Amino acid sequence: MKLKVFLCLCGLTIVSSIVQAMPIPFNLNVQAPTDKSAFSTKWMSFGEKVADLTQRIVSKGHITDVGQAQMQIHFPKDWTPTDKRAALLVFPGGGYSCQAIEKESVKVAEWAAGLGMIGVAVKYRVSEKHDELGQFPGPLLDARLAVRLIRQNASKLGVDASKIGVAGFSAGGHLAGMSATLSHVTFAHESKDLGNSAAHRPNFALLIYPVISMDDGVTHIGTRNKILGKNPSEKLKQTCSVEKQVSSECPRIFLVHAKNDPISCKNSLLMEAACKKANVPVELHLYPNGGHGYGMEKRGAATDAWPQAAEKWLKKNKIVF
DSSP: OOOOOEEEETTEEEEOTTSOOOOOOOOOOOOOOTTOOOEEOOOEEOSOOOBOOOOEEEETTEEEOBOSOEEEEEEOTTOOTTOOEEEEEEEOOSTTTOBOTIIIIIHHHHHHHHTTSEEEEEEOOBOSSOGGGGOTTHHHHHHHHHHHHHHHTHHHHTEEEEEEEEEEETHHHHHHHHHHHOTTOOOTTOOTTTTOHHHHOOSEEEEESOOOOOSTTTSOHHHHHHHHOSSOOHHHHHHTOGGGGOOTTSOEEEEEEETTOSSOTHHHHHHHHHHHHTTOOEEEEEESOOOSOOTTOOOSSGGGGHHHHHHHHHHHTTSOO
């Protein structure tokens, strides 16, 4: 019998983030439009509610207090369930406090669908005030479950189960990086099936201005404090430093960073070096300017070119055609 630990914070009941979000009934009855145009589903919950929270808007395009993981699936034009398309699951940033759900998730999923992929915008557990909700491994469990569900439902979604990738921005890039590098790590409460690395390991990853390292001098302290707590052990910091977990099992990686990003480009440089050392295919686009948090926005900076660079990389690796 699974033990659930309940924390009461200001009247809020939270199931401990170390409890795996178990799948709820996930019925996919996808009906394509008769004109074969692009379309998307509504937001669908895919995990057990881990906090009794009401999602709220922090600012335009930014949300917080996500107590139940959700996904919205975007389909390209001319889609059929018998297709064999790549899928891209997108994790927005927000420092594990909120989520830039529009420019770093929904718009990216729409872009992926425009390239012929199945784009999956993902909301993972976060809270601005209730830190326990989003601490490790909670968000990672949501990410793993999202990948696993898309793979399990590949035949219904027109997805090639060997071409399921993740994309992440800022803290979402850290989450996507953990998804790519920690697939071999199991948790004591996971069943054999839930801990099956082949089921939740992505086949490729796009990490856009990611937080990678948890080490002082490189990491973004606010992000680290939210995911690991303010006094994490050295062992936990090492486990969640993505560059220290790269192995030959890691999927191919595409990286984007600007030299003037306030979240140091050392994060992406360390990831590039770790991939090369482990003989993992990697491509880094280090732009002279662009700052942070642009997502799919055009800001008249060098980083405006990253979607075209990513498209070229996806085609070069025969993920899209």
